[in-house]
Amino acid sequence: MVTQPMPLFESYEIFIEMDFSMRKPVMACVREYIEQFPSSVEAIKGYLTARDFLRAFSDNDLTFTSYRTHVERLLLWTLIIKQKPFSQLKRQDAEDYLEFCRNPPANWIGPIVRGRFVTSDHTESTWGDPVMPNEKWRPFRLKQSKDSSNELKSPSDATSRDGEQGIAVGVTLYKPSSSTINQIYTICSRFFEYMVEDGSVAANPFRMIKKRSVSGGAPQQEAVNRALTPLQWDYVLETAERMAVNEPERHERTLFIVATLFAMYLRVSDIVGRPNWRPVMGDFRQDPEGNWWYHVIGKGNKAGKVAVRDEYVSKYLTRYRRFVGLSPLPEWNEQTPLLMTLRGRSGLSGRQVRALLQSVFDNALARMRDEERAEYEMNSLRAASAHWLRHTSATFDAPLRSPKDLQMDLRHSSLSTTQNVYYHSHDQERSQSVRGVSMRDRG
Structure with missing residues (x-):
């Protein structure tokens, strides 16, 4: 021992x-x-x-x-x-x-x-x-x-x-x-x-x-919400799009990564793969009704599928595929790697993906500073990581989707997890709801 x-x-x-x-x-x-x-x-x-x-x-x-x-x-x-x-x-x-x-x-x-x-x-x-x-x-x-x-x-x-x-x-x-x-x-x-x-x-x-x-009863700071604000997300997506236009050979892939993680609430491992599974374009599959699904091997080697939104397919998936010389839509059982290195080799590591995303966050933050956005509008973006895209997307979509549908696409084993994390009042809405409430004249 x-x-x-x-x-x-x-x-x-x-x-x-x-x-x-x-x-x-x-x-x-x-x-x-x-x-x-x-x-x-x-x-x-x-x-x-x-x-x-x-x-x-x-x-x-x-x-x-x-x-x-x-x-x-x-x-x-x-x-x-x-x-x-x-x-x-x-x-x-x-x-x-x-x-x-x-x-x-x-x-x-x-x-x-x-x-x-x-x-x-x-x-x-x-x-x-x-x-x-x-x-x-x-x-x-x-x-x-x-x-x-x-x-x-x-x-x-x-x-x-x-x-x-x-x-x-x-x-x-x-x-x-x-x-x-x-x-x-x-x-x-x-x-x-x-x-x-x-x-x-x-x-x-x-x-x-x-x-x-944590510190024996000492007051603690409020936990950081791991989701971007709508303003921050607009800057992040627009920054990724600008980077793709300015340096397409390097950053069309970066834009595709940002859009893919956000659109389907994915983890980094869902696009870089696991020891027994490497994602390919054929993992995008269309059912008989014309709906697109992304098939993935998740945590615990558990197979699942995520509903794919139309805007992602028409705007980002087809854009990236055309850029790398493929047909607009994935073909049945297509084995083209989902991600490739700049030299055309199969696959990227999780570390490489996180580094690309960090460059987007850093550039978005720089744009916000250049445009003289207020500090409070930028602060949380400084802490953003790859996993924030999953949380951001689910937070935005929760008011628009049923809890059960969101749970299935997030691949949570428990519905209560989805409800506890995403079905709550957003801070912005919470603040707005009290601003106009008078302290007097309640009627």
């Missing part, structure tokens, strides 16, 4: 140069460590999911480092403490994790070190190669005065991989601030939202936690 945590991910500079085509840890020491866990905890799958998530946020050194700290720590906790995979974590597990972070055990707390991994002068190390984990590294780090610097000493034969000696500190009481706990909650929740989008887990257990329990 593995009881001691060790670092799993390298520094930013080394991480971004990693060979991500290897579907296992690149470093032998990490690979051998992960392989010690029983198959029931799905350690390799959890590691690769965490690695893919970190790769999606590897454009910025500081962001990567912050996300690495919390995602790596969560993965180690699930493997060592809970001894279960991410897919089995429930709301109570998420609460247990936050409590664990408030009061971690002593053997999880250590000094701030310069190198997560060190090189050994010995030709053979415990891990079978000259790189080994820094024995002073711990998931929770605390600062300490130099007076206690002699309490922990680095091995005489080990030097950090960046050539600098780690800073030794003594162990004192670890007490995270409420802002630290909030950051843990936010990043872990974002990580699970990523897995929900990718189909790796069914739900986000952190999202189910009552806000007041």
Whole structure:
């Protein structure tokens, strides 16, 4: 049984140069460590999911480092403490994790070190190669005065991989601030939202936690509504259309992605595929009554179909197909990949799709600033992600469609989920409904 945590991910500079085509840890020491866990905890799958998530946020050194700290720590906790995979974590597990972070055990707390991994002068190390984990590294780090610097000493034969000696500190009481706990909650929740989008887990257990329990009863900010406003959506769609006109070779595909995700409430995995399914144009099928459906393999390898609106077919699907040299409408059993790289290779990764969508969001936000839109009109767009398109579309359509129809197209297993999330008063309508109500003269 593995009881001691060790670092799993390298520094930013080394991480971004990693060979991500290897579907296992690149470093032998990490690979051998992960392989010690029983198959029931799905350690390799959890590691690769965490690695893919970190790769999606590897454009910025500081962001990567912050996300690495919390995602790596969560993965180690699930493997060592809970001894279960991410897919089995429930709301109570998420609460247990936050409590664990408030009061971690002593053997999880250590000094701030310069190198997560060190090189050994010995030709053979415990891990079978000259790189080994820094024995002073711990998931929770605390600062300490130099007076206690002699309490922990680095091995005489080990030097950090960046050539600098780690800073030794003594162990004192670890007490995270409420802002630290909030950051843990936010990043872990974002990580699970990523897995929900990718189909790796069914739900986000952190999202189910009552806000007041995150920091022990301290007031919390209202949760962000993950839907664009009608104004923001107009800017996003118009921006995608402008990008397609200005750089068609690069962005006709981007426009198609934006329109496809929005039109059918799709997740990113619904257009990039899964290990056992790759979407093709033939997944668009017309029934005997002339209705178009998009057939998809969703979460849990569950087959489903989504009703396709006429405007999408006539305006966006046919436009993209003509651009790539296909007939206006998909043919029966057509095997043309739904998405292709600019060089014509089959398929895009989820990371590539999210990067394209982020470029649209960024350009839309820039246009809003250039046109001097008010700050309150732009603020939530700064937090938008790929999954927002699904929520935005469903939010807009809910007043116009029956809950049962929307549930079927969202592929929610429960009608109550659809009703609780989308059939409520919109903030704009809620605000308008009270503006004209007088405080007097009620009649």
